[in-house]
Structure formats: C-alpha cells, structure tokens
Amino acid sequence: MIEQPLLDVRGLSTDYTAKRGGKTVRVQAVKDVSFTLAKREVLGIVGESGCGKTSVGRSIIRLAKPHRGEVIFSGKDIFTTGGDALKQLRLKIRMVFQDPFASLNPRRSIGDSIAETGDIHGLFASKAERHRQVQQALSNVGLDGSFAARYPHELSGGQRQRVGIARAILPAPDVVIADEAVSALDVSVQAQVLNLLADLRESMGLSMIFISHDLGVVGQISDRVAVMYMGRIVETAPTASIIEQPIHPYTRTLMAARPKPDPRIRIKAGIEIGEPPSQFERPAGCPYAKRCPLVTTICTTDDPALRTIAPGRLVACHNV
Amino acid sequence: MLRVSDLSISIGSPDNYIDIVSSVSFEIGRGEILGLVGESGCGKSMTSLAVMGLLAKGGPWVRTGRAELSGFDVIHAEPYERVEAGHGGIAMIFQEPMSSLNPVMTIGEQIEEAINVHQRVTGSRQNLTARDYLEMVRIADAAMQINAYPHQLSGGMRQRVMIAIALACQPQVLIADEPTTALDVTVQAQILSLLRELCDTLGLSILFITHDLGVVAQLVDRVAVMYAGRVVETAAVDRVFDAAAHPYTAALMSCLPDPAHRVRRLVTIPGQAAKPGQITKGCAFAPRCAYAVDICREDPLPYAMLADNHRALCLFPRGVVR
Numbered sequence: 001m002i003e004q005p006l007l008d009v010r011g012l013s014t015d016y017t018a019k020r021g022g023k024t025v026r027v028q029a030v031k032d033v034s035f036t037l038a039k040r041e042v043l044g045i046v047g048e049s050g051c052g053k054t055s056v057g058r059s060i061i062r063l064a065k066p067h068r069g070e071v072i073f074s075g076k077d078i079f080t081t082g083g084d085a086l087k088q089l090r091l092k093i094r095m096v097f098q099d100p101f102a103s104l105n106p107r108r109s110i111g112d113s114i115a116e117t118g119d120i121h122g123l124f125a126s127k128a129e130r131h132r133q134v135q136q137a138l139s140n141v142g143l144d145g146s147f148a149a150r151y152p153h154e155l156s157g158g159q160r161q162r163v164g165i166a167r168a169i170l171p172a173p174d175v176v177i178a179d180e181a182v183s184a185l186d187v188s189v190q191a192q193v194l195n196l197l198a199d200l201r202e203s204m205g206l207s208m209i210f211i212s213h214d215l216g217v218v219g220q221i222s223d224r225v226a227v228m229y230m231g232r233i234v235e236t237a238p239t240a241s242i243i244e245q246p247i248h249p250y251t252r253t254l255m256a257a258r259p260k261p262d263p264r265i266r267i268k269a270g271i272e273i274g275e276p277p278s279q280f281e282r283p284a285g286c287p288y289a290k291r292c293p294l295v296t297t298i299c300t301t302d303d304p305a306l307r308t309i310a311p312g313r314l315v316a317c318h319n320v
Numbered sequence: 321m322l323r324v325s326d327l328s329i330s331i332g333s334p335d336n337y338i339d340i341v342s343s344v345s346f347e348i349g350r351g352e353i354l355g356l357v358g359e360s361g362c363g364k365s366m367t368s369l370a371v372m373g374l375l376a377k378g379g380p381w382v383r384t385g386r387a388e389l390s391g392f393d394v395i396h397a398e399p400y401e402r403v404e405a406g407h408g409g410i411a412m413i414f415q416e417p418m419s420s421l422n423p424v425m426t427i428g429e430q431i432e433e434a435i436n437v438h439q440r441v442t443g444s445r446q447n448l449t450a451r452d453y454l455e456m457v458r459i460a461d462a463a464m465q466i467n468a469y470p471h472q473l474s475g476g477m478r479q480r481v482m483i484a485i486a487l488a489c490q491p492q493v494l495i496a497d498e499p500t501t502a503l504d505v506t507v508q509a510q511i512l513s514l515l516r517e518l519c520d521t522l523g524l525s526i527l528f529i530t531h532d533l534g535v536v537a538q539l540v541d542r543v544a545v546m547y548a549g550r551v552v553e554t555a556a557v558d559r560v561f562d563a564a565a566h567p568y569t570a571a572l573m574s575c576l577p578d579p580a581h582r583v584r585r586l587v588t589i590p591g592q593a594a595k596p597g598q599i600t601k602g603c604a605f606a607p608r609c610a611y612a613v614d615i616c617r618e619d620p621l622p623y624a625m626l627a628d629n630h631r632a633l634c635l636f637p638r639g640v641v642r
C-alpha cells in the first residue's frame with residue numbers, strides 16, 4: 001500500500017505579466033514544478049534569488065494564480081475549492097511571509113494580529129482562552145507576553161519575524177510554508193524556533209515547505225531538499241545526499257559557495273560567476289547552460305527533464 | 321572615519337526613561353568593515369538609525385552620545401547642516417526592503433533620485449546610471465527592470481535594489497543592516513565581493529549588521545558584539561572566533577550548528593534576553609551566564625582590556641588567566 005501524500009503538487013506553472021516601460025512582458029516564475037509532501041515531512045526549497053520559490057508558495061495558498069497544474073491537498077484539488085472549504089483550507093495551510101513588516105497590519109496590536117485568524121474562525125472558547133493562547137504563542141517564539149500590547153513598528157526585525165511564525169502556527173495547521181522565516185534571527189534564537197517547529201512536527205504531525213537561503217538551516221530541518229533554478233526544480237534528494245554529494249552542476253556551485261565560519265577563508269574582491277540569467281527570455285535548452293561547466297551541444301537545444309538516477313534522487317541534467 | 325561614542329537611546333520621557341541602547345561606542349576606520357552581531361532585539365538597528373539621524377519623532381530618542389563622521393556630529397545636526405558642511409556621505413541599507421522602498425515609484429526612479437541627491441550635494445557629476453547600479457548588484461535584464469515597481473520583484477531582488485540605492489549615494493560610510501538575508505549564497509558572494517572591493521579601492525567604511533557568522537568570518541575586519549543594548553565585546557575577527565572573551569560571545573559561537581551532523585535538538589543559550597530596563601545593576605547577561613558569581617550582579621561593570629585592541633565588558637573574561 002502506498003501512502004497518499006498530504007500535499008501533491010503536479011505540473012505547477014505560474015506566469016506574471018507586467019508592463020516594463022510601455023511593453024508588456026511575461027515572466028515564467030514557476031515552470032512545471034511537481035513535488036509531494038508527506039505528513040510530518042519537511043521539504044526544503046533552495047535556489048537562486050528570483051528563481052520562483054516564493055511564487056511556488058503563493059501559488060499553493062492561491063495568492064498567485066497558476067495557469068497550469070494542480071495542487072491536491074488531502075485528496076482534494078485546491079484550485080477548485082471554494083466557499084467554506086476554502087476557508088477551512090486557509091487554516092490548514094499557512095504561510096510565513098518573507099517580509100514580516102509588510103505582512104503585519106501597522107494599526108493592529110501584536111496580540112490582535114496573532115489572534116486574528118482564531119477570531120475570524122471562532123477558535124477561542126472564551127476571552128481568557130484567547131489571552132492564554134496568545135501568551136503561549138509569544139513565549140513559544142521567545143517573546144515576552146508584554147509584546148502582545150505593542151505595535152509592529154515597536155519591534156525589532158527579528159521580533160517581527162517571530163510574530164509572523166507565531167501567527168502562522170496558532171491555529172495548529174497541517175502544513176506551514178515558511179518563506180525565509182528565520183533569516184533575521186541570531187543563531188541561538190533561530191535554534192530555539194527550529195526546535196519549536198521540530199516539536200510541532202513530532203507532537204501534531206506538522207509538515208513544512210521550508211524555503212531558505214541558509215543551507216545550514218535547511219540541512220538541519222529538512223528531510224528532503226528541492227533545488228530550483230529559473231522556475232524549475234533541477235534536483236531533489238534526501239538532505240544528507242544533497243549536501244554531501246550534490247549532483248546537478250548548479251547545486252554543486254551553490255554548496256561550494258556557502259560561507260564557512262572560519263576567519264581564515266576570506267572573500268576577495270572581483271568574484272565573477274557569469275551573467276545573471278534573463279527572467280524574460282528563456283533560452284532554448286537548459287536554462288543553466290550559459291553558466292554550466294559541463295555544457296555540451298544538446299544543452300543548448302533540449303531542456304533536460306527531471307529523471308530518477310537513484311532511489312529518491314531526481315536530477316535535470318543531460319551530462320551527469 | 322566614523323566614531324560613535326557613549327550612544328544611549330531611550331524610550332519614555334527625559335525624566336522617566338528606559339534605555340534600549342546604553343553607552344555604545346565603536347569606531348570604523350577608512351576602508352574598514354566592522355561587523356555588528358548580537359541577539360535579536362539587542363539594539364543593532366536602533367543604533368544604526370540613530371547614527372543616520374533617522375529615529376522617528378515620538379519614538380525612541382538619543383539620550384546621550386555622539387556619532388562623528390570625519391569630526392562632524394551627524395546625530396545632532398539637521399540634514400541640511402550636514403550637507404553644507406560637506407558631510408552627506410553616509411548611506412544605509414535597511415533591514416526590511418519593502419518598508420523602505422517607495423511602492424509607487426519605479427526602482428529606476430528611486431536609484432536616479434539617489435544619484436541626483438549625490439550630485440547636488442557634492443556638485444560633481446556621476447557617470448553611472450540607474451541601469452549601471454542595477455547591473456552592479458546582479459539584477460538581470462537591468463535595462464528593462466528599471467521600469468519595475470518594488471512589488472513586482474522577488475525578496476532578494478528588492479534587497480539588491482536597496483543596495484543599489486545606497487551605493488548610488490556614493491557614501492563614505494555605509495551602514496548595512498542585514499543586507500544579504502534574502503540572497504542565495506552565490507549572489508551573496510558577489511555582493512560581498514563588491515563591497516570588499518569598494519572598501520579596498522575607494523576607502524569605503526562599512527558597519528555590517530548580520531546574524532550570519534559565516535559572513536562575519538569571510539568579510540569583516542573587526543567585530544562588535546552587542547547584548548541587551550550594550551557592546552559586550554570588540555575584537556579583530558579572528559579573535560572573536562578563536563578567543564572569544566565574553567561568555568555571551570562564546571555561547572553564541574557554540575550555537576553554530578555543525579553542517580556535517582544533523583542533531584535532534586539544536587543548541588540554544590538557555591533563558592531569555594532581559595527586557596529593556598529590567599536589569600539596571602551589574603551585567604545584563606549574568607542571569608544566563610554559566611560563569612556568573614555574585615559580584616557580577618553589582619554595578620558598575622568595567623571593560624576588561626585584553627590583547628590587540630580586544631575588549632570585553634566582563635569581570636571574568638574567558639581565556640584570561642587570573
């Protein structure tokens with residue numbers, strides 16, 4: 001018997017059209033992305049800035065409109081869900097947004113922001129219960145209870161980020177999509193939040209899509225990692241394999257560029273790693289070909305499909 | 321270049337205040353990068369906003385101290401006075417791009433605005449355009465993206481736009497508040513390399529706030545460690561990693577996860593940071609410090625001067641033979 005995944009993303013593609021100086025241009029932010037997420041599983045997503053990670057998250061919670069693909073959650077298609085079922089869905093899949101300041105209402109107190117979803121959905125049995133849950137949510141992320149009465153501008157960047165996390169997990173969701181959710185935290189507070197998320201996963205079976213540029217954090221929290229490049233997944237593998245033996249040439253570059261906490265390895269002036277890829281004109285063939293050390297002629301004509309090269313390991317490359 | 325001395329920032333009224341930053345001092349030399357690290361909420365952003373003269377009315381205010389740029393007090397002067405004295409030269413990259421970019425102006429217009437201000441202030445013409453600055457920070461399709469609005473970009477692209485705006489001011493001093501948190505490691509490496517180059521060739525001085533100890537190790541020359549509103553340790557970067565003297569610094573370093581080993585529970589510093597105003601006597605770290613003894617809870621606390629320009633706000637600095 002094969003266990004059904006909790007979340008099944010199939011062939012997701014999301015485009016944006018935008019005006020750039022009179023001309024209408026199209027950005028293929030997400031292109032044919034498929035992955036599954038099991039209950040209790042944490043999938044890390046890493047990739048170049050602008051490669052479409054946030055757009056994947058926004059498409060799943062229907063903040064961006066994909067033009068192709070399906071997302072099946074607990075056996076139901078998210079995109080055809082409406083009415084009450086959609087409201088329920090908003091409790092079950094929660095996103096922690098990349099920019100915490102922009103996602104908090106400046107005129108609402110921190111306590112009210114954390115309780116907002118609970119208020120809307122009538123989750124609190126009483127005022128005392130609401131108070132208790134808000135205090136608990138704050139203390140979970142290492143914030144003193146007195147923060148409930150403050151306003152967003154009275155917090156530090158990392159404190160606001162933790163409010164974003166507290167807010168997402170309060171209704172006990174099934175899936176959290178964490179978009180750079182711990183990027184503004186020092187290593188100690190970050191560890192505290194990661195431990196909290198690990199506990200929630202144990203105790204209530206929380207699953208996560210964990211988007212992050214911090215490969216150390218991704219390595220600690222994820223079971224599997226998906227690497228994106230220009231809107232596509234180019235490699236997925238169990239976490240340990242991807243860190244120890246990255247296969248796709250882009251993944252290898254990424255793993256090698258990780259800054260090590262050793263003051264004897266210093267950054268030099270004048271690092272060059274090739275032109276950034278155009279967001280508007282996708283080249284024929286593999287989008288990484290222009291920068292790839294393994295490039296051959298087929299790479300400039302055929303876009304490689306993801307193929308399984310070992311159990312649980314998929315790579316989109318002609319030459320590995 | 322930039323010298324901050326005895327800077328205290330408070331909330332409340334002048335006769336009933338609580339310090340959120342107390343008596344912070346540091347210096348950044350020409351061409352030098354000073355890393356500022358410390359627990360979330362310890363006062364790093366407040367310190368930089370104060371130095372920029374950007375604390376909003378009605379909020380936290382500067383109670384004591386000065387910040388001098390080439391001898392000119394940048395905190396207490398009105399912006400036009402600074403400009404007239406020829407000291408416009410300090411720019412900032414803010415921690416949260418979306419809250420400091422203008423949502424209704426294209427990013428090209430915002431960079432041009434910075435270029436124009438710089439030209440007006442210095443009277444010299446820049447030959448770099450908005451597009452050049454975007455290319456400098458590795459934004460693809462720069463010629464087209466100058467027409468984009470901030471919300472049409474990814475988080476890391478917005479962060480790079482902020483860096484471009486700050487560089488377009490051609491500052492002498494750059495305050496960078498977590499400028500690369502939204503960048504992948506390869507783009508980050510290029511941006512850090514660019515900053516290093518500006519320091520080496522133009523003598524730019526940078527205050528670099530970050531939580532990423534890998535970035536600290538790679539990039540900065542000296543480090544200032546803050547805890548609960550105070551600078552608790554300053555030292556050259558290699559000493560911070562190899563011979564941390566303050567127990568907070570040492571504890572922070574011990575939280576760094578080992579990438580080769582996945583652990584069930586990550587190491588944290590036990591206890592919670594003191595609330596501003598909660599601890600007025602002795603060392604603010606004492607309640608969480610594994611080495612604290614009774615006299616640590618009494619005031620006042622002196623800086624221990626250690627070797628090589630290394631100082632720590634601690635009665636019993638680590639690694640020092642007593």
Ligand SMILES: Nc1ncnc2c1ncn2[C@@H]1O[C@H](COP(=O)(O)OP(=O)(O)OP(=O)(O)O)[C@@H](O)[C@H]1O
Pocket residue numbers: 153154155156157158159184331340358359360361362363364365366367379380415
């Ligand atoms: N308007 C305000 N009223 C009261 N307290 C404030 C106000 N603004 C900031 N604070 C407090 O001042 C302290 C310092 O804030 P600051 O933004 O400087 O922290 P930080 O070191 O930059 O932290 P982070 O790493 O999380 O960004 C925080 O504890 C914050 O809660």
Ligand SMILES: Nc1ncnc2c1ncn2[C@@H]1O[C@H](COP(=O)(O)OP(=O)(O)OP(=O)(O)O)[C@@H](O)[C@H]1O
Pocket residue numbers: 016017018027029047048049050051052053054055056098279471472473474475476477502503504
């Ligand atoms: N509302 C929008 N309109 C037009 N283009 C957009 C919009 N939102 C995102 N894009 C574009 O889609 C692409 C993917 O953006 P996305 O935010 O998903 O990237 P990301 O992987 O999250 O990057 P980062 O790591 O920098 O946050 C980028 O090229 C971006 O400019």
Ligand SMILES: [Mg+2]
Pocket residue numbers: 053054055098179474475476
């Ligand atoms: Mg993003």
Ligand SMILES: [Mg+2]
Pocket residue numbers: 156157158364365366415497
């Ligand atoms: Mg800050």
